[in-house]
Amino acid sequence: MAKGHVLIDFERCKGCELCASVCPKGGIKMSEQFNAKGYRPAVWLNPDGACTGCALCALICPDTAITVYREVVPRMAVVKAAHN
């Protein structure tokens, strides 16, 4: 499965928790810290590395605070195979 990578803009996020509520892997939690506006922003933890870059979090984010990257799988597979 492809690997995803999520960036959440700490200052732009208003802590509405919608992204956390839709992440199928439970990879997003609300931070303990505050940002400059006093919100507790969402943080991408991805504890078990299960993020697939599905971008549901970004889809539902009202503030476009989330950017999502996804690995380019085919090339990685070739390189891995060559190694072992």
Place this chain on the structure above:
Amino acid sequence: MIPVEPFAEQVVFQRPRALSAAPTTYCPGCMHGVAHRLVAEAIDELGIRERTILVAPVGCAVFAYNFFEVDGVVAPHGRAPALATGIKRVEPDKIVFTYQGDGDLASIGMGEIVHAAARGENLTVIFVNNAVYGMTGGQMAPTTLPGMKTTSSPLGRDPRSMGRPLKMCELLSQLDGAAYIARRSLHSPAEIRKAKKAIVEAFKTQIAGRGFSMVELLASCPTNWDMKPVDALKWIETHMVQVYPPGDYKIKAEGQED
């Protein structure tokens, strides 16, 4: 040593070019932000940013001109369709769209929206229905649900004395001038994807010159509904969708003359 391909990543989601980087003035969890992004994505995909003109309403979205990277003007409350008509008539090759809330469009602006649709004005309306007047603090709107408490229907909207919900898609789709009328919801990623398609379709209708297009978007107002954003989206699903069923209400086929 076998050359190792650098770790390659591809961006799959980022801010659309037509959406400005300015932080929005909307409350946490307010779906205006998503509606803005979808419109901006549609503008980017259709390559029309440099010839698009926004007519913003009076209401929470009065600052929309700050959030779109397009030419814009703010219309008096409810008058956006008239301004848009004025602009479109003198600049027919430009893409003109209004972005309006339910108070703006379905209450004070009812005359303007009905006649713009009836005339088949070749412009696009993005209509955000969150069942209350947001900017002024959560008063009852024409789209407020029966029994729904608001700051001006504190005991709940009584249909007998305060009217029944105004269903704009059902209303405007009766008009021959309307070429594309659709309602979508924003209460989940899946619904948001459908909404995006409808918005693209509405702009395509204008680009093709087929006449009046409108997309009504069911949205939440966590602050004035006094709910957490997650619960507010749930409320759309469990309450608003019944009264305002999403769907396509009018699709005038290519070349189909009215």
Place this chain on the structure above:
Amino acid sequence: MARQLMKGNEAIAEAAIRAGVEAYFGYPITPQTELLEYMSRRMPELGRVFLQAESELAAINMVYGAACAGRRAMTSSSSPGISLMQEGLSYIAASEVPAVIVDVMRGGPGLGNIAPSQSDYLQMVKMAGHGDFKPIVLAPATVPEAVQLTGLAFELAERYRTIVTVLLDGVLGQMMEPVELPPMRPLPAERPAWSLTGAGGRAKNVILPFRMQPDDLETLNVRLQRKIADIAQHETRYKEYLIDEADEPAELIVVAFGTAGRIALSAVKEARQKGIRVGLHRPITLSPFPDKRLSRLADEARGFLVVEMNAGQMLEDVRLAVGGQAPVRFVGRMGGQLPMPEDILQAIEKLDAEAGRLLDHKIEGPVTLLSTARLQRRQTVN
């Protein structure tokens, strides 16, 4: 150019077309509707925009939109319709986009009647909408002058990026007079830099009718007031008749605009023949009002007589300008009635007699010589 007989409303419409109006949005209301009908024929002929809106309120907002797109746009209406336009006028003023409005006044208040009146002077000159702003108001007294002022309206609207109102009444709108029409002005090739034409190859243009921060809104207001002062300095216009007579300069000044001015002129001429040294000052720009000129006239004049087709509105501005230096009397007819020359002549003679005494500084209320007299008689009867 040949002179042709034209109805006021239609002459104004054609004048606007020759001045290069690109979009007309209107709504039917007597006594102005022929202007709309004329536009509905001519504008499409020239490939320009004509649209009959669902209401005057929508029409003014369509003008606002077209003006934001950098196009010469106009609307026309009459008193009740203008009231519906006031919100839009205020937004246009705040946005500083040019717009031309034609107001063919009718009897008021309420639905009033369709007879001619000047009872919207204060509405147009002083309070064209909420907030501190003043449109330029041009008041023609003849159809040829209406044609000339319509062309001027578009020039001033663009030069100062403001609203210009051509203010007339039903008499002028409906009457026919020979006019010589100006040549057709070519439509401008480019749009103004500030206009909404799509952010192609440039930063986006935004036109806002508001400023959230008080200091920003004050800055806007200061600019608007400075513009009004600038307009007053450069654009004040009036016409005077029989005032600067070499050997017999006028000692009594009649002040009247539009149709009332025209009627007053015949009374003034008649009074002159009776040896009364009277002249007519006819403001053409009601805003900016020719107060400085009137104030200078008040240094010499023994008395002023204001003639209007209302209860006495410009009267207030004349009083302010005269500043108590001389008595200011009033002849007015309301309800769509016209003041007759003999009524005005009678008032001039009364003023002549009365103002012969020492300067009378007592400023009375709006003495409507005729209407009050008639009211008093009615009260005594029932």
